[in-house]
Structure formats: structure tokens, C-alpha cells
Amino acid sequence: MKVHSSEQTIKWFLSTLSMVLGFTIIIFAIGQLIVRLLFAALGIWFIAYGFQLKTGNSMKKVIYTAFFGRRWF
Numbered sequence: 001m002k003v004h005s006s007e008q009t010i011k012w013f014l015s016t017l018s019m020v021l022g023f024t025i026i027i028f029a030i031g032q033l034i035v036r037l038l039f040a041a042l043g044i045w046f047i048a049y050g051f052q053l054k055t056g057n058s059m060k061k062v063i064y065t066a067f068f069g070r071r072w073f
Contacts, residue, residue: 051062 048059048062048066051057051066052059055062057065
């Protein structure tokens, strides 16, 4: 049976801790990106809904008009 020195144990612990911290940061960053995209989509939806109520057009027509202009209708 091989006996590990305390230096090897400390290196193993620090490397494991570093990897876990790195993966946690990556997962957190991906989660933040998804949340930001969802909030952006929700904001766009509320703006389009407001224009729909204001103009009386359908949501599809409001979004197409916003992205492509009036020439499509």
C-alpha cells in the first residue's frame, strides 16, 4: 500500500477544488446567459404586445413590421 505525502494530498485537494470552482463558474455563466436571453425575449414580447394593443394589429403583423418594415403588408 502506497502512503501519500501531505504535499500530494494538498496538491490533489487544490487541483480538485480548482476544477470544481472552474466548472461551477462556467455553469453559472451559461445560466446567466440563458436568463438574460429570456428576459430580453420577455421585454420584446411586452413591447410587441403594447404595440398590438395600440394599433389593433395581430402580434405576427406587429413583429414582422418591427423587423422588416411596412413593405411586407
